[in-house]
Amino acid sequence: MDWQAGAIFRPIRSGNAFEETVERILAAVKLGVFGYGDRLPAERELAARLGISRETLREALRSLQAAGCVEPRRGRYGGTFVTYRPPAPDLGELRRAVRDMGGELEDALTYRLVLETGAAEQAARRTLSEEQRDYLADRLAALEAADPDDYRRLDSRFHLAIAELTGSPSLAAGVAQSRMRLNDLLNAIPFLERNIEHSAHQHRAMVDAILSGDVSGARRATEEHLEGTAALLRGFLG
Structure with a gap:
């Protein structure tokens, strides 16, 4: 599995x-x-x-x-x-959902930031096997080659892969749960070419830092990436 x-x-x-x-x-x-x-x-x-x-x-x-x-x-x-296909996002409905969430959105974004930056740090600290290194590289390659319809799914898989490489099932489960809280909202972000290019550089920086054991670099790249995503969420759904 x-x-x-x-x-x-x-x-x-x-x-x-x-x-x-x-x-x-x-x-x-x-x-x-x-x-x-x-x-x-x-x-x-x-x-x-x-x-x-x-x-x-x-x-x-x-x-x-x-x-x-x-x-x-x-x-x-x-x-x-x-056979499940995600429905097309309804921005109006999602904006109403965000209003109903009140402060829960900021709570979910903060929780995600803390978990995923910590996961990147821990993954960078570990001595990864060749299989694990290849696995992360494969997840990145799949994301970089994704077409717009499949991008969000493969983006999710990339972030979950980093959590899995921490060696902590509890942390990996926490990242998955955090992603589920924001999943519909993240999927509603339009496919913006400039943002995808920027994210690609950030994803590559995250992987390079993790594979080279650069703990502070892994945290910095992940934090920058997640803050960019949070800014788009606030912009489109706030």
């Missing part, structure tokens, strides 16, 4: 196994860990990861199928495949 999926598909501890299973699968899809047409992990593996029965997992998948988010396919290459 993808490292990023491990940040979301962690054991469920509450008595609401069905509801939390639905939530976790939707989070993985909305965060871009699994995109349209991707196959979810096998039932046996996913149930074990979540610490639930296969019957509970099947109930959750049936409900998501009824909602049009996944579909089962039979045969040698069968399994459960993602």
